[in-house]
Amino acid sequence: MSETQVKININQNLLQNDQLGWETYQPLLEIDGLEKHLPNGDPIIKDFSFSMNNGEILVITGKSGIGKTTLLRCISQLASNENGVMALNLNGQKITPESHGIPYWRTEVMYVPQRPPQLEGTPMDLYRTVSKLKFQKDRRDIDPISLSEKWSVDAALWERNWSSLSGGEQQRIALSIAVSRNPTILLLDEPTSMLDPVSTVLVENSLLERKNIIWITHDHLQGSRVSSRTLELTGLGNYNILKNTSTSSSTSLSLI
């Protein structure tokens, strides 16, 4: 075989490998054509499509009432959508709410509300209940109490009634329970909105290590600190992709 033939064969192999790579590459989460109407029939999300790669933190911004929470609730299947498909690509397997059922989907794509709902009992009661759920009990988890201690929450608070805890304490404990269940994707609705700046940074740093998060925030500086990409919702499922621009003294966002 001549030197030229060897080079051609090597290039063909590279081409085939490259093509294989492109053909087999799958984003972690794919959403296509999502549509959601309000109870009065008005559309709030129309033909929303995007995909998220493994290791990303995707920040969602947009003015109040534009549909950010509604979008995350649809993605977690806590709210139903009228049209559209969504899929997780996990270990070479395509998982959809239809293929594996909504309870399983919610364990992999977990929504954490901005404010924990009015809960009876203690955080420990909630954690024990969650740990016994069908798709939760065999999951590898991390200790939520240790995690919340890293965020300056005293372990004793886990045995106090929810109603006696401050908003910031409730927010960090609810978030630590969600993170401890190790979902593939966390959907966070303003996760530090009730926290002081020091606690905010502690929580941000833990979440930055974890990745695979869709994170709603109104705080553009926070968005710049944590995001791989930022989507600004502009209404009815339309969005701009914003680019992070940071300098040593300031951080801002500009339209791509």
Ligand SMILES: Nc1ncnc2c1ncn2[C@@H]1O[C@H](COP(=O)(O)OP(=O)(O)OP(=O)(O)O)[C@@H](O)[C@H]1O
């Ligand atoms: N169950 C419902 N019934 C009627 N309207 C609803 C319902 N749920 C949401 N909406 C409306 O849909 C719109 C979008 O609400 P959503 O909570 O998704 O906005 P948001 O962008 O998250 O707002 P914010 O930044 O203020 O949290 C709002 O006008 C809200 O009043």
